[in-house]
């Protein structure tokens with residue numbers, strides 16, 4: 001698979017910047033190709049395919065500088081301008097890293113109050129340009145893969161697992177796989193063809209109610225011997241995590257909302273000369289600033305798009321998304337970082 005190093009691209013961008021000053025390089029490159037940008041990662045929608053009433057599959061070709069390597073189960077960020085402002089969400093990749101040919105496949109379901117998903121399902125067409133954030137995420141297959149796996153998913157939570165199942169098939173990776181997947185109605189099921197090729201139980205909640213640990217135990221008697229991958233609504237994940245912990249099972253979960261629980265104790269956040277405020281360890285630096293009228297740029301507010309990055313001048317912050325602690329001098333995503341003691345942010 002084609003791969004490009006960030007260093008090489010960085011040098012190319014620097015050269016372009018030098019030759020195109022005082023105008024921005026993008027002023028020239030976009031005349032030639034809208035996917036060429038020296039400031040942001042972009043992609044072009046190549047294919048839009050209807051998968052269900054409210055669901056589409058998209059194939060996106062990455063533009064200049066977008067890292068195309070990923071692990072099965074990871075997601076990319078998609079940013080689209082809606083009413084003059086970029087809205088970002090992350091979507092799991094559903095294709096395999098081996099056969100992407102440099103493309104990303106995602107599946108978008110229009111969800112209630114989902115600004116971006118409703119927009120995409122209603123209007124996306126081949127040829128549209130979108131912003132991209134590089135593939136990321138810890139919810140992916142391990143190497144070697146476990147001998148026994150149990151995937152527990154609901155709704156669009158199946159998408160990262162589809163990439164894993166396709167990858168295991170392509171690479172001929174042997175594992176004893178069970179899938180327990182829930183959707184509301186029969187017509188909501190997508191990727192039925194992939195699930196047919198594995199030992200999967202699909203539960204339709206409108207017909208037989210929700211599936212919880214009690215039902216899964218019956219469906220998968222050897223559940224305790226399996227490594228669990230779970231992706232779906234927060235309530236389902238909370239239940240499954242508690243169940244796995246009670247049975248001492250290894251579990252990996254994917255949540256597309258920020259879990260604000262951390263060891264960070266909070267502290268006084270100072271924004272240069274502009275003001276300061278004392279916050280707890282669950283308030284992000286971005287929110288702390290907003291609470292005292294300091295507006296910093298932001299996009300996704302989920303740690304994807306990098307729009308909110310600022311320099312941490314003093315102190316330490318904890319990144320709720322990655323779990324890392326950042327040192328003074330680091331550039332931090334203010335939308336997902338909380339204060340671990342007193343901190344000063346360069347604004």
Ligand code: FES
Pocket residue numbers: 088297298299300301302303304305306307308309333334335336
């Ligand atoms: S607003 Fe997108 S990473 Fe912070």
